[in-house]
Amino acid sequence: MILSEKHLGITRREKGKLEQALASLRESGDSENRSRQAEVEALEAQITEMERLMSDYIALKRGGVVSGKFTSLEDFSTALIQARIVSGMSQTQLGAALGVKPQQIQRYEATRYMGASLARLIEIARILKLRVVTDYKKSWFKG
Numbered sequence: 001m002i003l004s005e006k007h008l009g010i011t012r013r014e015k016g017k018l019e020q021a022l023a024s025l026r027e028s029g030d031s032e033n034r035s036r037q038a039e040v041e042a043l044e045a046q047i048t049e050m051e052r053l054m055s056d057y058i059a060l061k062r063g064g065v066v067s068g069k070f071t072s073l074e075d076f077s078t079a080l081i082q083a084r085i086v087s088g089m090s091q092t093q094l095g096a097a098l099g100v101k102p103q104q105i106q107r108y109e110a111t112r113y114m115g116a117s118l119a120r121l122i123e124i125a126r127i128l129k130l131r132v133v134t135d136y137k138k139s140w141f142k143g
Contacts, residue, residue: 001053001056001057001081002054002057003081003110004090004106005090007057011053011054014050015051018047018050021043022044022047025040025043060086061085061086061088063086076113077112077114078112079130080113080125080130083128083129083130087128087129089128091106094124094127094128098123098124
């Protein structure tokens, strides 16, 4: 997942490097070589994944809708990041709203909020106007 404009730029540059490597690999050597073909396929897969990540980030920046069912707390961290991006809020702006440095938001997002307290997660969700609906079933409590 791309987290910021800076990260988007880095991804674009890295994709360009991979595309150059792919072009060089295609121009050189034996196209029947299995090892070379595996390298080509690996580079193509990496480029495709980078394109998907960039496309997802750009869609969110354009106001893509963040909705859906999240089935775990791990998914909640992704929702927080997506909500920040959709709202147009930068990591710096979120940090200012929380009274922390932007680097703290970068750390939170890089680790998918694993080090954040529940109180902090609630505060972030409130700032981002993220609505959370819960659903539980009695079967969760069976031993």
